[in-house]
Amino acid sequence: MKRSITYDEGRIVLDTDRDICIYYAPRGRPGGAYARGKDLYLHEEDGVPDVYYIHSWSMEPGEDEQLQAVSIVSAEEFLEIRGLMLAAYPEKAGSLALRSYGYGIAEEI
Numbered sequence: 001m002k003r004s005i006t007y008d009e010g011r012i013v014l015d016t017d018r019d020i021c022i023y024y025a026p027r028g029r030p031g032g033a034y035a036r037g038k039d040l041y042l043h044e045e046d047g048v049p050d051v052y053y054i055h056s057w058s059m060e061p062g063e064d065e066q067l068q069a070v071s072i073v074s075a076e077e078f079l080e081i082r083g084l085m086l087a088a089y090p091e092k093a094g095s096l097a098l099r100s101y102g103y104g105i106a107e108e109i
Helices: 072-081 090-100
Strands: 002-007 010-015 020-023 036-045 048-058 066-070
Touching: 002 048, 010 036, 010 048, 020 072, 036 072, 048 072, 066 072
Parallel strands: none
Antiparallel strands: 002 010, 020 036, 036 048, 048 066
């Protein structure tokens, strides 16, 4: 799936066939388990800021797919919920440990 987005200096084309898939959700059959899901992608391009995005997909007939750009923090949270973390940013692993003890942003302020 492709989607074009604009940023300060031009346009970026997000393409699930070419971009890096960081998280690929399990697939099933229409009407069964894993008929819908969300994948996380990273679009890298020279001279353009990295773009993380979520691909919401469905195998059910008539349901649309969506691509939604997200911040790096949202991408990290997406992975943390699934028990994973961004390997490119190991310094962020501390947030996972703190959250396991119940700490969040509200406690840090």
